[in-house]
Amino acid sequence: MTDKPGQLRNLQYIVRDIGRLIWCAIGAATGIGLALWFVGGPSSSFLLASLGGSSVFLFGLTRAAATQPRALFGGHLGSALIGILCFQSFGDALWVYMLSMVLTLIYMLAAKTVHPPAGANPLIMIHEHAGFFGLWQPVGLGIIILALVAVVWSRLLPGMNHYPTNWFEKSPPSILWGGWSK
Numbered sequence: 001m002t003d004k005p006g007q008l009r010n011l012q013y014i015v016r017d018i019g020r021l022i023w024c025a026i027g028a029a030t031g032i033g034l035a036l037w038f039v040g041g042p043s044s045s046f047l048l049a050s051l052g053g054s055s056v057f058l059f060g061l062t063r064a065a066a067t068q069p070r071a072l073f074g075g076h077l078g079s080a081l082i083g084i085l086c087f088q089s090f091g092d093a094l095w096v097y098m099l100s101m102v103l104t105l106i107y108m109l110a111a112k113t114v115h116p117p118a119g120a121n122p123l124i125m126i127h128e129h130a131g132f133f134g135l136w137q138p139v140g141l142g143i144i145i146l147a148l149v150a151v152v153w154s155r156l157l158p159g160m161n162h163y164p165t166n167w168f169e170k171s172p173p174s175i176l177w178g179g180w181s182k
Helices: 004-039 049-060 069-089 094-111 117-126 132-157
Strands: none
Touching: 004 049, 004 132, 049 069, 049 094, 049 117, 049 132, 069 094, 069 132, 094 117
8 A cells, every 4th residue: 555645745845846946046047147247248257157156055055154145245355355466466376376265265264254156266366367346347246146136036935045044144153164173
C-alpha cells in the first residue's frame, strides 16, 4: 500500500523548491541585467564580474551576513578604493596586485564588511587602471542597482525573506575569523 498523502506532500515540496529556484534565477538575471545595462552594457562585463558573485549572494543567500548592506556596500566600495589607491600609488606590477588583495582582506575582516565577490574588485581596478570615478561607475552604481532590485524582488513573492534582513549586520559576526578558535 502506498502513502498517497505523503507522496502528494513530497511533490508539493519539490514544486515549491523548483519555484523558489526559478524566482531566485529571475531576480539574479534582472539584477545583473539592469546593472550591466546602466553601467555600460556587455563591454563592461569584465568590470562587473564581482557583481555576478554578488547576485548569487543577494538572490540566493538573501539572509546571509555577507549579503547585508554593510557587507555589500562596504565590501565593494572599500575593496575598489584599495585597488584604485594601490594602482594610483604604485602602478600595476604583480606585487601591487598582491598588496591590494592583502589590504582588502585585512580591511574586510577588520571592518566586518566581508563580501567575498568584492574581493575581486581591487584586482579589477588595478587591471583596468581605474581612477576614482570607478567608485561611482561601475562599482557604486552597479551595487545600488543590484540592491534595489533585491529589495523589490524579495517583496514580490509572498513568503520570501525581505532584503535586507539586517542593515548593519557584521560580516563576519565575530572576531573569530577563519581558522581561529576560542
